[in-house]
Amino acid sequence: MFDIHxxxxxxxxxxxxxxxxxxxxxxxxxxxxxxxxxFISDSQRWYDELDDFVKxxxxxxxxxxxxxxxxxxxxxxxxxxxxxxxxxxxLKQPYVALLGNHDCLANGxxxxxxxxxxxxxxxxxxxxxxxxxxxxALESDYSNPxxxxxxxxxxxxxxxxxxxxxxxxxHARPTSDQFNNNVASVFQYSIKQxxxxxxxxxxxxxxxxxxxxxxxxxxxxxTPNIGKRQFLIFTITKDHxxxxxxxx
Amino acid sequence: xxxxxxxSKIRSFALVTLFFSVHDMAQGAKNQYLPRTSLAGNKTxxxxxxxxxxxxxxxxxxxxxxxxxxxxxxxxxxxMLQYAGSIGLLSAGTGWDYGRRKQWSTDFLLGYxxxxxxxxxxxxxxxxxxxxxxxxxxxxxxxxxxxxxxAYLNTTLGKQFWYKEPDKYPNSYYRFSTxxxxxxxxxxDFSYKIKSxxxxxxxxxxxxxxxxxxxxxxxxxxxxxxxxxxxxxLALGVKLQIRRK
Numbered sequence: 001m002f003d004i005h006x007x008x009x010x011x012x013x014x015x016x017x018x019x020x021x022x023x024x025x026x027x028x029x030x031x032x033x034x035x036x037x038x039f040i041s042d043s044q045r046w047y048d049e050l051d052d053f054v055k056x057x058x059x060x061x062x063x064x065x066x067x068x069x070x071x072x073x074x075x076x077x078x079x080x081x082x083x084x085x086x087x088x089x090x091l092k093q094p095y096v097a098l099l100g101n102h103d104c105l106a107n108g109x110x111x112x113x114x115x116x117x118x119x120x121x122x123x124x125x126x127x128x129x130x131x132x133x134x135x136x137a138l139e140s141d142y143s144n145p146x147x148x149x150x151x152x153x154x155x156x157x158x159x160x161x162x163x164x165x166x167x168x169x170x171h172a173r174p175t176s177d178q179f180n181n182n183v184a185s186v187f188q189y190s191i192k193q194x195x196x197x198x199x200x201x202x203x204x205x206x207x208x209x210x211x212x213x214x215x216x217x218x219x220x221x222x223t224p225n226i227g228k229r230q231f232l233i234f235t236i237t238k239d240h241x242x243x244x245x246x247x248x
Numbered sequence: 249x250x251x252x253x254x255x256s257k258i259r260s261f262a263l264v265t266l267f268f269s270v271h272d273m274a275q276g277a278k279n280q281y282l283p284r285t286s287l288a289g290n291k292t293x294x295x296x297x298x299x300x301x302x303x304x305x306x307x308x309x310x311x312x313x314x315x316x317x318x319x320x321x322x323x324x325x326x327x328m329l330q331y332a333g334s335i336g337l338l339s340a341g342t343g344w345d346y347g348r349r350k351q352w353s354t355d356f357l358l359g360y361x362x363x364x365x366x367x368x369x370x371x372x373x374x375x376x377x378x379x380x381x382x383x384x385x386x387x388x389x390x391x392x393x394x395x396x397x398x399a400y401l402n403t404t405l406g407k408q409f410w411y412k413e414p415d416k417y418p419n420s421y422y423r424f425s426t427x428x429x430x431x432x433x434x435x436x437d438f439s440y441k442i443k444s445x446x447x448x449x450x451x452x453x454x455x456x457x458x459x460x461x462x463x464x465x466x467x468x469x470x471x472x473x474x475x476x477x478x479x480x481x482l483a484l485g486v487k488l489q490i491r492r493k
Binding site for chain 1: 331332333334335336337359361362363364365366367370372404408409416417418422424426429459461463464466467470471472473474477478479481482483
């Protein structure tokens with residue numbers, strides 16, 4: 001009823017969602033051989049389409065968790081984060097969200113960190129480590145490392161007994177306008193040091209992409225914006241994966 | 249709150265300081281030039297006094313008129329306090345009512361946003377234009393405007409907000425301003441006339457506005473999911489009407 005300010009940062013409702021949901025994912029799927037998850041991205045201002053996505057996924061019983069590749073808000077408004085969060089909260093399965101470039105507008109990044117959590121994080125589902133990175137370099141400056149190579153190196157050495165393969169998730173992929181393309185090949189080198197890097201996924205470009213960007217066998221899969229009523233489903237088994245573009 | 253003195257902050261503070269100093273000047277001018285008429289004394293004395301005074305009153309009246317015109321545009325009609333309205337938790341300001349039936353109002357407010365879950369509190373400046381086409385007198389004490397409507401511009405102070413995206417971005421990357429908001433509103437107000445004839449304030453006005461902003465409107469109208477109460481807000485305010493002499 002009362003709106004204090006569009007960028008008030010007044011957060012009502014659930015916070016620290018990623019951390020809580022990661023506990024659930026890691027616990028529920030620790031011993032699962034096959035992991036199947038949905039990857040969506042760029043749902044900013046597409047409230048109806050995101051709501052329909054939730055309904056569609058909730059009808060299925062084969063999706064273990066959902067990953068949102070970022071751009072939850074269009075303008076960085078406090079209310080946008082909360083409106084979108086409330087739709088995602090209706091998901092029966094756990095979900096995690098990444099930071100998009102639009103989410104950095106004004107004080108958006110602070111709000112994202114409160115509602116979802118840190119902008120670089122990881123989780124392990126089955127034997128696969130999902131490395132979720134902030135790649136929105138154009139939104140930042142040199143005082144803030146994007147991508148954060150120290151974090152990447154730390155993650156490479158952490159929980160090595162719990163995972164055998166890796167997937168890297170980001171909002172903006174190397175070669176995009178947001179990525180720090182000066183370090184694109186260094187980035188690719190760093191993530192290939194991880195045990196058995198399977199593939200990478202991204203959002204931001206609002207179209208379906210399937211590209212071996214560095215010509216090294218690692219495919220970057222881009223998911224369309226939710227406004228197109230499409231998303232990706234990945235099925236990971238030991239040392240192998242399949243993917244599917246779903247329309248609804 | 250970050251008191252880093254950027255160019256825009258200096259400009260805003262200069263504007264606010266200029267406004268208050270002009271207001272003080274105008275108050276001083278008004279007090280100096282009000283015609284003094286003696287209420288005591290008998291008729292003949294008064295008549296003679298008046299004939300002598302005629303010329304001086306004429307000149308005094310002309311300069312009073314001129315000054316009243318000037319004073320009219322500088323001396324505010326009211327001071328106000330507002331809760332919410334997308335311009336702050338609490339905002340304070342002054343208003344100028346004008347027009348033949350005082351149906352136009354221009355308000356200027358300074359708003360305060362607590363820091364909540366962010367790292368800093370914020371200050372905002374608002375310029376509001378209202379129109380109240382109809383006035384209904386309920387009795388000697390109460391009047392009300394069944395409709396007040398208009399628009400207001402709000403700017404938020406602070407480096408994290410910009411009018412246009414910084415140069416590092418490709419052209420038209422974001423296409424909107426995080427700093428400047430345009431809001432529209434519809435509301436009503438109720439006035440109470442204070443019984444005294446000499447108090448500084450002659451009345452109290454309570455108003456409420458249903459408001460929305462450009463970004464909320466754009467977010468709300470293009471889908472079915474968001475409902476009116478998601479993107480339309482309620483603001484409450486009180487104005488202290490200054491007695492016009």
